[in-house]
Amino acid sequence: MERNNISTVRSINQKLGNLLWKGVSKVLSVGPVPTHIAFIMNGNRRYEQNLNLVKGTGHRLGLDAMLTMLMHCCELGIKYVTVYAFSIDNYKRKPEEVERVMDLLKFTFELLTEKSSIAHHYNIKFHFSGNLDLLSEPVRNAAEELMAKTANYSKFVFTFCIAYTSTDEMVHAIQEACEERQCEMQELKRNCGDYEAEKKTVKIMDIEKHMYMAVAPDPDIVVRTAGENRLSNFLLWQTANSDLYSTPTLWPEMNFWHLVLAVLDYQRNHSYLKKKKKLL
């Protein structure tokens, strides 16, 4: 009897909680809601150390927090969500830690590929930004399968930045742009001669269309957790007019209310940032 009462109370609490989230989302939606939000998911290891948890628990809880945050973003109507899942610099960590994180990511990608996952429920297209050749074959295959299975979805776009740094992204984009220019030059040489071919140069838009992050508009807000104030080689090119929001909360502790605070901060600065975007 007592167990039934407890589960009834929990169920009512959950429903009231959901109702409250929906109400707050409706109020927030009166103002401008970001189209694209990016997260630097900092603080997983610190969380693990603070609570004396088993190694790897911090990252596991961090991935749980990421999936929950993705759901909240979808419910708020934020179309593009990007997370800094694994930097090229993170390969400098201990091999066992890298392997643990990669196994966790592979598991998550496989979970998201399943028919009952939030990917299919919310109609989310998954995309991977980064030098995927640096990933081991099983992880890369899991990522490619997730991309293939969700390629036809278009309501929301979720990007994992994995084996990614912004400087690597820029060099890669420049390389692709140069190769494209090279082909155009050869074509022009054949048809119009050397003079016309030599006028071809690489422009900013040529570089931008080859960026890994060309699938999404520039982020409106970049949220970094655990109180850090740097971008750590993340979306440096794309964040000229982004609201850079830092919160002392560790990533595994992030919840709906932290997202609300970040969006409120964006709304406070929205008109100024919109004015700056128009100047570009």
Added chain:
Amino acid sequence: MDFKKEMRILCSWIAHFGDLLLRLLWHLVHVIISLFYFTLGIANALESYLISWGVLKRYRSLHVNKLRYLAIVVESEEAYETSKIIALLQWLADIGVKHVCLYDMEGILKKSKDFILAKVDGAVLYGETHENNKLLDQTHMTLEFASFCDGKEAVAKAANVLFMKYVKSGATDQNQKGHIFTESQMTEALKTIGSGGPEPDLLLVYGPARCHLGFPAWRIRYTEIVHMGPLKSMKYGSLIKAIHKFTRVQQNYGK
């Protein structure tokens, strides 16, 4: 039929009322947040005065040597306040900061470069004393001036430098595809076109929002970015606090 029409009108009124209520709640939330930030602003102002007067002991010693290169991003509308910029630079010189990059999106500061260099005691233009990347043991404060064209446009120019080298090398064979450019080559190319300044350790943003406003992307990989508020309300104590906080930061660089 009349009943259905009345029901539709009633639903419409309820929807309008609901919409109005939501808007009122939204404005109320933002008023509360503004009040919070106003109170926080007063507390920060008080703290900065206490720091300036030397009351707060922990800010009395500043390990400014750790700050090798400082960048200041200023909102372009405020960049016209050259007297404020000069005062800020004088404060930095007094603190012992040796190398500063001044940035605003529209290049207003670049246009006032000569005036600023003339007014700030001991300031020289970056590049005139720069030799072999040595940023230490300088008696003068070096000033660099940058704008949006030193960001994406500079990267595009550097890309063309790399492109020309690529074309001249004749590397057109399919088998040579892969990573033909490296980050170090990109850094060298940026230096070639005159946009190869060092990476700032700390970037202070003077403006309404914490936003780097297009500061050259290649140079802010691991830069600490701190929002200082509008330039018109800049305070010496806040500057000391930001630099002090920076000197206590420990970075893992991904490790």
